[in-house]
Amino acid sequence: MRVLFAGTPAVAVPSLDALVKAGFDVVAVLTRPDAPLGRKRVLTPSPVAARAEELGIQVIKAAKVDAETTAHIADTSPDVAAIVAYGGIVPRDALAVPAHGWVNLHFSLLPAWRGAAPVQRALIAGDDVTGAVTFQLEEGLDTGPVFGALTESVRDEDTAGDLLERLSVSGAVLLCQTLSAIDAGQAAPQPQSGEVSLAPKLTLEDGRLDWQQPALALHRRSRGVTPEPGAWTMLEGQRIKLEPVALRPDVNGLAPGHVRPEGKAVLVGTGSHAVQLGRVQPAGKKMMLPADWARGLATPEKVVFE
Incomplete structure (x- = not known):
């Protein structure tokens, strides 16, 4: 199965590593452009870009998925795209490129905490349990049907960083399982149900x-x-x-x-x-x-x- 992987921060790296280790053919990585870091504002590749380069995988750097980026994605002929915290919207034309669409690993139990900061918002709200899901990406904000889910207890002194680190590892396993099920024709995504809450990016x-x-x-x-x-x-x-x-x-x-x-x-x-x-x-x-x-x-x- 040919996989395009889209992701940017460190929490997406375990998923990339897991896909490669599981034997998926990761044909390219889509990530956001190099960003200035540190007091000297040195342009630095994203953690996903750096890991992809170590693995010898083609890297597509784009701040947004426009027509040019969509063409680059199409050139890689992916069967499916896996996305973990890429940091940008995927428009309709790009969603249609892979035969099996885009599978998003999201760090909440959807439809709770749709948005960019689900773990952070869950902690601020005092949730006792959170988790991760894989779902079919569509044009709505984290609204697509769910393939699979896992739960994770919130510990008393967890920070968002602690919880994200754990979920990034367990979520990587879930993502591999989901893509394997899709490849075998056994995936059966189910519509989301329950109370919707939103998790906008923190300021x-x-x-x-x-x-x-x-x-x-x-x-x-x-x-x-x-x-x-x-x-x-x-x-x-x-x-x-x-x-x-x-x-x-x-x-x-x-x-x-x-x-x-x-x-x-x-x-x-x-x-x-x-x-x-x-x-x-x-x-x-x-x-x-x-x-x-x-x-x-x-x-x-x-x-x-x-």
Whole structure:
């Protein structure tokens, strides 16, 4: 079976590796163009592009699937296209190129969390269970019929990065199983059913912690936005980056946003009980332990996060 693979970030690499290991003929990889990374903004291939080049697979780099890109895809004569977090819309003309269409590995239990940030939104919402599905890609936003699904329990301290890493590995197995079933003529996709929820891409503002909210909501949000875009707060007009906060239900009476050092810990008041800071990164500095950050404050008892 000739497979075009479309993907961009690191979470798509396990699927590419799994397809190659399973013996599928991966004829080309579609990925987004090189992007500037680091302080020096060096143009860097996507993780999928870098892995494809290591494997000796043809790479098609495109910011969008336009007529030219569709022609490149058609030139590879794929039987099916597998897509994992490519980061762009596939239009009707391109959807029609492979005989078996496009199979999308999506990191949620559709129709829950349709969109670009399903794992992140699931954590912010406090879901106990999430998962991954393979489905037939169509023009609607993650609306196609489902081939297969797997579930994954959300652990208490999972960040979006932790959960995505696990799902990327188990999802790669699911994707291979789905393509094998299609190749054998045994695939039977079923229409989605259940309550629809949307998972739009996170913005920087999604990472801001509102200390008026309950501690549990802040705990969930700080994990859901880690590693990207990251949790943060404001202090005296400057943005301070934060690692996920921990719950401290034993500490009450601290006003929202008020900071209180306590031994090696630094506590912050919320709309309910306190939370405990993880590492802190003040503007222009590196991540540091919260106690080290607090020692640098002239009057820590007067510090209030905005």
